[in-house]
Amino acid sequence: MSANTIDRRRLLGAAGTGALLWAVGGAGPARAGEPFRIGALNPITGAGSLYGAGMQKAIIFSAEEVNAAGGAGGRMLEVFPEDSQTQPDAGVLAAKRLIEVKKVHAIMGTWSSGVALAVMPIQEAAGVIHMTSAGASIISTQDKKDLVYRFSTTGQRSGRAIASILAKDGVQRVATMAFNNASGRDITDGVKGAWTEMGRKLVAEVVYEPNRPSYRSELQRILAGKPEAIVLGAYVPDTTIIVREAWQLNAKVKFIGPGYAVSPKLVESLGPEVAQGLMAVDYVSALNGAAYTHFAERYRKVVGGDPADGFFAACAYDMVQVTALAIEAAGGSADNAAIAAKLREVANPPGTPVSSFAEGKALLKAGQKVNYEGASGPLDFDEHGDVRPLFKLSVIRKGQLEFRQMLDLK
Amino acid sequence: MNAALFFNLLLNGVIEGLIIGLAALALNLVFAVARFPNTATGDIMTVGAYAGIAVQGLGISSTVLQMLAAVVVCMALCVVLYRLVFRRLQGRSMLAVLLASIGLAFIIRAAVFLIAGPEQRVFQIPLQRAIDIGGVALQPSMLWLAVTAFGCMAVVFAVLFLTPIGRRMRAVADNRALARTSGIDVDRVMVALWLLTGAVCGVAGMVLGINTVVMPENGWNILLPAFAAAVLGGVGSPVGAIVAGLALGIVQELSTPFVGFTYKIALSFVALIVILAIRPRGLFGAAVKVR
Amino acid sequence: MLSYLVAIAIIGGIYSLLTLGLNLHYGFTGLINFGHVGFFALGAYASALLTLAGLPFAAGFAAAMLIAALVALPLGLLAIRLRDDYLAIVTLGFSEIIRIVITSEEWLTGGVQGLPGIPRPFGGLGVGGAEYAYLGLVVALNGLAFLLVHRLAASPFGRLIKAVRDNEVALVSLGKDPVGVKIRVFMIGAGLAGLAGALYAHYITYLSPEQVIPLVTFYVWMAMIIGGTGRNAGVVLGAGILVLILEGSRFVRDLFPGVLDTEMASIRLAIIGLCLVLFVLFRPRGLIGDGVER
Structure with a gap:
């Protein structure tokens, strides 16, 4: 020393x-x-x-x-x-x-x-x-x-990043599921805000209480809206259960969530087959x-x-x-x-x-x-003292998180 | 509400209700014989699930063997808790035992955290797709869940009502002093009770773990609805515990179109309070005399 | 350092007020309340919302006590009809219902985002002065509650309370109304918890549903068991020891740097569990209880 x-x-x-x-x-x-x-x-x-x-x-x-x-x-x-x-x-x-x-x-x-x-x-x-x-x-x-x-x-900005990725992919029908806490809700609120600004409507949205034995009813409510993509404001344990139950229900739908939920741990828990195609949006270090x-x-x-x-x-x-x-x-x-x-x-x-x-x-x-220019990003503070972060999109293929693209939200 | 939605919610309620009912069954036994709400039940279940995970870690993929390990470990844990703590509290107030069980719950959970860490584990069980019948999703795994829950209930029922040790348990539950004077070895009866409770906890913990993920707070999280089901079912009634669990699960899911998804978990407590206001002894409370 | 100790004392004082309320419930009437955090939450949110709306602090504190006491009335009416063990579970469920309502009614409570910027009194005294003044308020209110409970216990009403606890049947045969007594005591104890909630809200200045979980109730029970049921001095002592256990881990971290880090939460939980078990087993009257074995 x-x-x-x-x-x-x-x-x-x-x-x-x-x-x-x-x-x-x-x-x-x-x-x-x-x-x-x-x-x-x-x-x-x-x-x-x-x-x-x-x-x-x-x-x-x-x-x-x-x-x-x-x-x-x-x-x-x-x-x-x-x-x-x-x-x-x-x-x-x-x-x-x-x-x-x-x-x-x-x-x-x-x-x-x-x-x-x-x-x-x-x-x-x-x-x-x-x-x-x-x-x-x-x-x-x-x-x-x-x-x-x-x-x-803010989670809101992550939500906006998710919305812009979905819009760019040409997804029309979007639904949200949020873990009932501030972080979960922030993400889905951000998606909803951005989606509304584009003049569209979410086909379904649910806020669920955590630590339940099953989220099947919540999921069925969402699936009834026939979404192409479901945005999750969630963590690993509930995402594990939700994605597993969606697979069991034969749902043909994309899931997209924050990187701390759609993570290697999730892939390990679900196995490569069920985890295939899950999308993660994450803050990205520079x-x-x-x-x-x-x-x-x-x-x-x-x-x-x-x-x-x-x-x-x-x-x-x-x-x-x-x-x-x-x-x-x-x-x-x-x-x-x-x-x-x-x-x-x-x-x-x-x-x-x-x-x-x-x-x-x-x-x-x-x-x-x-x-x-920092390790966590370009680090430019706005008038509130907040930075404008970069995002990245990854997709799970064959049990691996594959980097797709970077995203700089203006 | 259309028919498909109704039946889907009903089935979801059955799944949740059976899981809760199993935990309630474990609570109910102790409630009836040892006469206190055993707050450690959830955390004993967690230990069972981790025992199953440990067996899986040894490369044994048979769910039956994993469950066996969970049952054995929980039985042992329950007997240890009885010998170390609960036996010493015989004759003390219900509150004293209740508080001790809260303390034990904390200690067990802390130990699980320290040994296994906070990260989630899962049981690697091949998933099956649901069968769609007119929009109603029938889950094949539900069959196993139902068989396990009702099997467990039947075993507990049989032990309580068809075996000599069960008869003695009921005698102790009715009147401990009288049971003792009539020559029943209360200590042996209590050991048997805790063994049976441990077995149910092991099964309940495994069922919860298989349906969700295994984490240190798993069992604790299901404790409150299980309490509601145990009280609602009436003390000393194994059938009541499962039925009340089912009833609460079904009511909870069927209520979601009306009250939404965040209020549904408050519903089991509201139901509990309303029913106790009308029937202070619970739904099946009169089935077995407790006092 | 002094100011940090002041902060600890304030938190300890809030727990002490909560424990005084619980002691009134259990120590004096034998009513088993495992939903104490529900009254705490009602008081905290009531006072926070009223003062955020511009009402004076006194109104917030009064409303906190009043609302907690009023909600205790129907619960108390149900409570007296139930067996002990059912009562424990029903009250636990009650506090969960309160928490879920707070979580869900966003228009009122801010939901999971919580309520930030709750006003703090004594702003005119400067940073240091406000802290001391707040501690003074907490101590004064504890003293008042202490006196209230003491006076209650010594009054004819108090003798009735003790009689209810010790022999309800005999009391009924004497033509007294134990139900009314129990309910009034239940409401007063809930009011104290509501007051503690108000003090908490205006000190921390931020409220969210995550702060009103059943664990708080269990902490208060632990404080009461350690200190000793039925005697107020024991209750205050128990609250002090509780805060020592909760806050002590910071000093442990200073003494043993690096080790134990992430395990600390589990170790704290285990220590609290161990305290509960050991006190119940070996010292059921607590450090200074009233000597009545329960």
Whole structure:
């Protein structure tokens, strides 16, 4: 371990003694050389546990890279990991601890909308930057101080991507089935919105309660509308049961769903015959970018597994890199609001495209503008602080997810 | 509602009802004899399903053998729970035992999570297409489900009403003190009860796992409707449990054109409350005297 | 650090208020309520919706208590006719019905998207001040509830309550009305849960159906069992221990970095389960109970 990596015991001691001295959160201007503290608030347990650990590790190794490049604006990064338990109340307590005890300047990697929304009032009041990959559309409008940045997209936009793919394929009759939670509904609402704008109507739509022994009645209701394609706002377990029951019912219909549901796990559960032809629409990391290549290599080494499953980890990696660039651009004594104000400048065009903090730091020092092109995508923030992601369509053929096409939703 | 839709919903209700009914059967036995709602039932079922998955993992693809393993493991688990916890709580209030069973449910589920992980498993059983008769989809697998559920019910019924140990179980259920004074070894009866309960849990867990996917929270998720069916069926009535499960499943599915798909799961509780308001002992509550 | 402890204390205080309500139900009348989270949910959503509509906080809190208590009336009427074990299941089902209604009636509750931006009181006091003021409110309301339960227990009505619990038949033969007593107690306890819900809503500022699952009820039961039924001090202690178990895993993570990460949720669940089993087996009166064996 290098001297720059995080020494947990030292940090704990510092937090313990330092905490009582300061009254309220780290909103004031930074003292020169004061470390920039990052709270990694990730869903280690609960519904998001498939992603949480990868996100947290990505934040940590991303910060290590920044520190190895000499820090940002003369400030080293320190990471404090926490578990949101994918639960709003646990998320609130964790955020409190991060802001009040650890005095963090930024909270990164909230994943579920419930946690992000519950953390926001505390974080806004304390003037702390908040970077999230949660999907709920209202996050954008609830952020009054322009401190919240979203690195993935809303489910609505995924739904719109799905609708445009179906329209391009010439599909006329579309139905939707949604798992009754915010993510499931967001996707099918997005499909419905886009479809309505095209002047068409869904032939059937159903919202179902999860954890049922069967979804046959729901499916038959949908099939009665004679759809050519059914859009699923669903997860792996319910998709498994629905697709299996549709096969049993002899339904001649295409299924299309988000990549986290139509996944290798699903193929393994259904077998190649039943899974044949299922379509997945997924956010896509910038597969050709240098940042992604670098991230993928580190991900394999540190987290393990296929980096293609690590989209949220790629988001988390980018959160640290782009923040470090903003700190560099804002200068070592900038406060959180000044740093946040620089985020669009370093991430959006115009500027020389860069794929890492180290690369960008040199250019910024030379007085040039930079445009960070991240591992999770081109990373250009709009006026809400949301990025416009790329999507990809894959189709299952002979038990394999085959890449079909990229999609850039304007 | 046209005839095809009606019959489709009816059949779907039967499938769901039989699955719920099996879980209710396991609840019902303990309810009648040991006299508490055993909250751990769902999680014991989950363990059974994982036992079946483990056997499948050994390369044994016979569903019968997998189910056998599930039954044996659940029987063993039930006896262990009885020896370690429930026996010590004899003579304590219903609430004490109920709370202990909630605690056990949590412990079992946590153990399943820690050992098997959160990822889903499936039973690799070749799927069959439904037979279409005038728009009504007849599922061949439904036959097996019905045979299993009614078979289970018949076995439990036979044990309770046709064997000496069943007679003793009913005696203990009626009046434990009296049973003891008349020379019945209550401990042996209780072990037999938990063995029988475990067997039903194993079958119920496998049936649930085959029809859905196997995950650590599977059994827990079916517990509430099973509770409703067990109470509705009336304590101590194996026929009541299956019939009530069927009734709830059918009512639930047939209601969907009117109340929609999100409210249908509230329906079993509404039905439960309405029926208990009219008949505080449940539908078949008078069939076996409990107190 | 202090402010984090304040946050923990607020959550603990909310659980303590919930447990006081449950203790009133069970500890004083023997009514077994496994649907406590339903009253909590009613209170939380009632107060959130009213204050979002611009009504003052006092109105929200009052409505939270009132609605929870009113819904408890028909449930209580049914409850007293049922056997203990049926009652446990019926109340559990009741809380699920409440949750499903909240999930489904989007026009009112926001459905699965939840209710964001619920107002928080004491905004004028600044960030730190508002936190302390909120803790003060939680503590004050706990104190009031504590006193209320205490006064109830000491009053002639309270003696009636205890009599109902200990010997209902004798009471009836004395010409008293145990049914009325039980129902009133059931409503008061539900009102306390509703109040706890309001406090929760205005503190977390975001509500969704995922926050009102039966697990909350089981947590409250655990707090009561650990602390001891029938005695208020025990109830508060139990709520404190519950929050310690729920929040303690953060410190475990600090002490043993890297290990246990994803297993933590399961370990928390197992610890809570183990607490329930061990206390029921070996210390049924809790840490400080009223000594009545149940």
